[in-house]
Amino acid sequence: MHSIENFQPVNILLIQLRKIGDVLMTTPAVRALRIRFPEARITFLTESPSDEIFRNNPFVDEILCYNRRYKLFEHVKFIRELRKKRFDFVIDFFCNPRSTQIAFFSGAKYRIGFNFRRRSIFYTHKVSLSDIHEDYSPFHKLALLTPLGIETKDCKIEFPCSADDYQYAEYLVTKWKIAKNDFVIALCPASKHTERAYPVENFAWIADNLIETYSAKILFMCGPGEEEFVNAVKRSMQHVDMTIMDGKIPALNLAQLRALFEKIDLYIGNDSGLGHIAISAETPTVRVFGQTDPSNWTPPESMLHKCIDYDLGCKKSCNLRKCRQHHCITGVDKKIYLHEIIKLIEELGLKRGDR
Numbered sequence: 001m002h003s004i005e006n007f008q009p010v011n012i013l014l015i016q017l018r019k020i021g022d023v024l025m026t027t028p029a030v031r032a033l034r035i036r037f038p039e040a041r042i043t044f045l046t047e048s049p050s051d052e053i054f055r056n057n058p059f060v061d062e063i064l065c066y067n068r069r070y071k072l073f074e075h076v077k078f079i080r081e082l083r084k085k086r087f088d089f090v091i092d093f094f095c096n097p098r099s100t101q102i103a104f105f106s107g108a109k110y111r112i113g114f115n116f117r118r119r120s121i122f123y124t125h126k127v128s129l130s131d132i133h134e135d136y137s138p139f140h141k142l143a144l145l146t147p148l149g150i151e152t153k154d155c156k157i158e159f160p161c162s163a164d165d166y167q168y169a170e171y172l173v174t175k176w177k178i179a180k181n182d183f184v185i186a187l188c189p190a191s192k193h194t195e196r197a198y199p200v201e202n203f204a205w206i207a208d209n210l211i212e213t214y215s216a217k218i219l220f221m222c223g224p225g226e227e228e229f230v231n232a233v234k235r236s237m238q239h240v241d242m243t244i245m246d247g248k249i250p251a252l253n254l255a256q257l258r259a260l261f262e263k264i265d266l267y268i269g270n271d272s273g274l275g276h277i278a279i280s281a282e283t284p285t286v287r288v289f290g291q292t293d294p295s296n297w298t299p300p301e302s303m304l305h306k307c308i309d310y311d312l313g314c315k316k317s318c319n320l321r322k323c324r325q326h327h328c329i330t331g332v333d334k335k336i337y338l339h340e341i342i343k344l345i346e347e348l349g350l351k352r353g354d355r
Helices: 020-024 027-036 050-054 072-083 097-105 137-143 163-175 200-214 227-236 254-261 273-280 334-348
Strands: 011-015 041-046 062-065 089-092 110-114 125-127 184-188 217-220 266-270 285-288 305-308
Touching (some): 011 027, 020 050, 020 273, 027 041, 041 050, 050 062, 072 097, 089 097, 163 254, 184 200, 200 217, 200 266, 217 227, 254 273, 266 273, 273 285, 305 334
Parallel strands (some): 011 089, 041 062, 089 110, 184 217, 184 266, 285 305
16 A cells, blocks of 8 residues: 555545434545645535535535435446546545445545455555544544545534525524523434434423523424424423424424524534534534444533433443343433533523523
């Protein structure tokens, strides 16, 4: 494996499929690449709706969307069109079988990926996760730049928004009659993964306590098809009248959500894409984690973000297919969770509702 530290790529393809959080974790690496190669063309390949994260990002020239439901002939057609773009360099941030295949058949001379078993042979330059000493996921993405001689500790994730996104967020604030001094807490009780879903009755208890203690106004958030989580919390609440909106939660795109988070004082909820978007907006967060490791998804040494988790000693060896109880998430004491929320509120003076 020869050195490529002096290589000057002209046409770069970056690959990160799937989830919102994973794509946000690549933004520090994209920024570092642009700083190093200001004249290169950078294309980012991902899936919908994660593509919205880069719609207003000045460091990316083109966004491509892959559909994981492609049939074989559609996949082959996609690869053919990709090859026509004549990339000379590929970084695969995801390194699953599909992204590995896309990277290999892209036609790029140099391909960087992680040294995963059975897949590393398809990359010209590999990075071993065992050589990465930081837990936070953006550092893992940044490590893939080291073959190029790029090293940075700037791990701040970012999600730029348009003027229209901010204007729509302001419209919602007016529509919901949120006053400047209101203490607004966003609560996301939903999760598509049962091992990450904190009990809704606990969220209801926490929300009621925050309303009683701080006269907080609760703004419920969830993804498409997850409204039942919100409804279940409301049914268990005593002070549901202090929630910000009645009726169905409006369908917002990711950029509109990102802009709205700048109008919110605090985010609480499960480990989800919404939590990562809140972090990108520098909105303080207190998130509850199940099987996943909080240190992978939380900015290190940040005063704005706290995590709650519960380990019975089985998290590192967890087999989700066999585990049915999910005690790591259901076992989190609601009083401890509330205590950490109150602690952050007091430390940051959030109860003033300063936005």
